[in-house]
Amino acid sequence: MAGEIVLPAVYGRDRESGKWVMPLREMLGLGGKQQPMTPVMEDRLCHLATVIPSYQCAAEAACHWGVTIDDSQLQRLVQRVGGRAEAQASRRVERALDPRGNREVVREAELARKGECFSMVVMLDGTMLRLRGQDWGMKPASVASEERVVWHELKAGVVLRIPESSAPGKRLEVGKWYVASADGPEAVGRKLYAEALRRGLEQAERVYVIADGAAWIWRVAEEHFPGSVEQLDFYHASEHLWALARSLWKEEGEASRQWAVPLLHALKHQGGGELLAALEQLRKTMAESLNASQRQDLDREAAYFRNHASRLDYPGAKRRGMPLGSGTMESACSQIQGRFKRPGQFWTRPGEKALMTLDMAWRNRDWNEIWKQTA
Numbered sequence: 001m002a003g004e005i006v007l008p009a010v011y012g013r014d015r016e017s018g019k020w021v022m023p024l025r026e027m028l029g030l031g032g033k034q035q036p037m038t039p040v041m042e043d044r045l046c047h048l049a050t051v052i053p054s055y056q057c058a059a060e061a062a063c064h065w066g067v068t069i070d071d072s073q074l075q076r077l078v079q080r081v082g083g084r085a086e087a088q089a090s091r092r093v094e095r096a097l098d099p100r101g102n103r104e105v106v107r108e109a110e111l112a113r114k115g116e117c118f119s120m121v122v123m124l125d126g127t128m129l130r131l132r133g134q135d136w137g138m139k140p141a142s143v144a145s146e147e148r149v150v151w152h153e154l155k156a157g158v159v160l161r162i163p164e165s166s167a168p169g170k171r172l173e174v175g176k177w178y179v180a181s182a183d184g185p186e187a188v189g190r191k192l193y194a195e196a197l198r199r200g201l202e203q204a205e206r207v208y209v210i211a212d213g214a215a216w217i218w219r220v221a222e223e224h225f226p227g228s229v230e231q232l233d234f235y236h237a238s239e240h241l242w243a244l245a246r247s248l249w250k251e252e253g254e255a256s257r258q259w260a261v262p263l264l265h266a267l268k269h270q271g272g273g274e275l276l277a278a279l280e281q282l283r284k285t286m287a288e289s290l291n292a293s294q295r296q297d298l299d300r301e302a303a304y305f306r307n308h309a310s311r312l313d314y315p316g317a318k319r320r321g322m323p324l325g326s327g328t329m330e331s332a333c334s335q336i337q338g339r340f341k342r343p344g345q346f347w348t349r350p351g352e353k354a355l356m357t358l359d360m361a362w363r364n365r366d367w368n369e370i371w372k373q374t375a
Contacts (some may be wrong), residue, residue: 007024009022009023009024009025010022010023010024011023039371041067042077042081042371043367043370043371045058045062045067045069045074045077046077046078046081046082046358046370047362047367048061048062048074049074049075049077049078049355049358050078050339050355050358050359050362051362053338053339053342054071054342054345055071055072055074055075055078056071058071058074059071059073059074062074075351078351078354078355078358079350079351079354081354081358081370082353082354082355082356082357082358083354084370085354085357085358085361085366085370086353086354086357088366088369088370089191089357089360089361089366092194092198093190093191093194095194096193096194096197096198097190097193097194102197105194105197105198106197106202108198109197109198109199109200109201109202109203110202110203112200113200113203116163117163117164117205118161118162118163118164118200118203118204118205119161119162119164119204119205119206119207119208119320119322120159120160120161120162120196120199120200120201120204120206120207120208121159121160121161121162121207121208121209121210121322121323122157122158122159122160122192122196122207122208122209122210122221122225122228123157123158123160123209123210123211123326123328123329124155124156124157124158124188124192124209124211124214124217124220124329125155125156125157125211125212125214125217125326125329125330125332125333126153126154126155126156126214126333127153127154127156127333127336127337127341128151128152128153128154128341129151129152129153129154129182129337129340129341129347129352130149130150130151130341130345130346130347131149131150131151131152131346131347131348131349131352132148132149132150132346132347132348133147133148133149133150134147135147135148136148136149136346149346152182153182154180154181154182154336154340154356155180155181155182155184155185155187155188156178156179156180156181156188156329156332156333156336157178157179157180157188157191157192157195157329158176158177158178158328158329158332159175159176159177159178159179159192159195159196159199160175160176160323160328161175161176161199161200161204162321162322163321164205164320164321175199176328177195177198177199177363177364178195178332178360178363178364179191179192179195179360180336180356180359180360182349182352182353182356185216185217185219185220188220189220189223189224190224192220192224193224193225195364196224196225201225206228206229206320207225207227207228207229208228208229208230208231208317208322209221209225209228209229209230209231210231210232210233210322210323210325210326210329211232211233211326211329212232212233212236212326213232213236213304213307213308218230229313229317230310230311231311231312231313231314231317231322231324232308232311232312233324233325233326234267234268234314234324234325235325235326235327236325237267237305237308237312238264238267240301240304240305241260241263241264241267241275241301242256242260243297243301244297244298244301245257245259245260247293247294247297247298248282248286248290248294248297248298263275263278267312267314268314268315268324269314269315270315271312271313271314271315271316272305272308272309272312272313275305275312276302276305276306276309279298279301279302279305280302282298282302283298283299283302286298336356336359339355339359340352340355340356358370
């Protein structure tokens, strides 16, 4: 970064091992002759690749402050270091799931608690990313588009710690941590449980799981967070109610507003009782005046809210200073898309996984652990 400098270095044969050594290389963390850069430089370049939108832009930035590297070299570095970070993350998950390791993680979280009283909020969602298909690189006209590009869902989760003393409207987040996996609900569930355990799951006064109505999320909650308070994201609930209003009154006019707005207000401030009663009343009184499509919409949305009846206690959440929706999770998905779903970005699975692991390590303040044993 300061330009080219020359360091005279002492080297010689180690009397005990008989090997030729150079103490300066060891001090800088340079292991073998093939290692091209110090751990400090690896750290800085990997951070650049993680927070800047593309490898090309990251390489240009590195060259600007004096490190000659191209995007392909940077990508190989990220895959190598990302593999090391993934191994560390996997060991943390295995430790949390192992009975003996589990107790150790709980004890460490108790020591880090420092007497704080808090509730924990867990959120889950998914976002779509692009992979290179088997015919990646072929011209679009010569091969089907689905063989060039493959879409897949990345499932992600967020852990929040919120003080019990938080007043309504003045929520203070003690901490925020993230997990992500492209290997399905079971994998992200294990990662989320391990992260929550590290951050005080067993010490939390209450545990909330806030999400949209996807069935896989509630299965993860049942398996890894039994006894938690499940809550339907308020925004998704309001979307379903507005969709029904538009169907019944055929447009977003005054009639649909007069019906939907009071019910949304009651849902937010009184819970789901009034809404459920109103939907059942509609099914009894308006069934004959509705066409087949409207009856189908009414039956579907009434069943939706009945299935989530136990997850509509928004007044209780508000009294305890908890969020009503999963906006933090939606924001996390948008941030992930901002790095992994930009125009022209099509990933391989190893490449996506390596950079995603580094991204999660940076967000969760586990970054320094990656280089802990190297220098």
